[in-house]
Amino acid sequence: MAQHGLKSTRQRSLIIDTFFAVGGHLSVEELWNKVREQDTKVSVATVYRTMKLLNECGLAHARNFGDGQTRYEAAAGREHHDHLICTSCGTIVEFENDRIETLQDAVARKHGFTVTSHKMELYGLCRECQIRGGPPTTEA
Amino acid sequence: MAQHGLKSTRQRSLIIDTFFAVGGHLSVEELWNKVREQDTKVSVATVYRTMKLLNECGLAHARNFGDGQTRYEAAAGREHHDHLICTSCGTIVEFENDRIETLQDAVARKHGFTVTSHKMELYGLCRECQIRGGPPTTEA
């Protein structure tokens, strides 16, 4: 896991390892909290800086699900995919669909665009929230 | 254009009229600048508050194209649509495609989701930027 050309420091390694170990779609604050379980002294600035680097070298993707903070997800060796987001409990499900991608390209071409990337998010209720009629209760 | 049940004030009318007159995908600051051409004294806070109201009563939609600020677009009587965004010159083209929407619903269903809304943005180069190899020059 050292194929990224970043200079290695204790904090960076910790941040990067934690990021890939935890997985999912982490906000900087969430990641920072995880990191501090191992080393209380790491500053948020370093987490921001490290994730920005990881994003720039393509190992992480920055996402914006509209809650006002940037979330990062691991990118290495993964297919492109999009997201289903439950507006009740926050669950995020990844999916990919080639037919949609094909149609997107066609639409773009029709408008004279060459698409380099895209973002598609479907918001709604996940199965559980439809059944229980709301987000999971914290008690019980 | 007074069918929205908002109390009418000089500032609100000006903001709302300007918003619909200018059209497009306006950031609060852009809208504020336009508004101040008519009335220098209007505060940003009022623009923020008005646009939030317009959004809540469904007359405007808040969008987030990743440049760190919320943009609003007129919603009244318009079909749902998605966006093509030129990463070079910032041009935004709207489009709609029923086949994609249908596939989105199918994907969601497969994952047990009921979709209430979605967001799809295609990023790339518009025809002009492909031709000229970059954003329009400011001179000439």
Added chain:
DNA sequence: GTCCATGCAAACCTTTTGCATAGTA
């Protein structure tokens, strides 16, 4: 030893909010 990364705190930017004042119905 050189140069880059880190920590800290201040700065930034967009958006929100408290409060006294002004305006609307």
Added chain:
DNA sequence: TACTATGCAAAAGGTTTGCATGGAC
């Protein structure tokens, strides 16, 4: 009059940055 909207300026929330110090090679 009663109640809401406005302006201002301060506060908030997320993110970035300047600078002196510490660590990697």
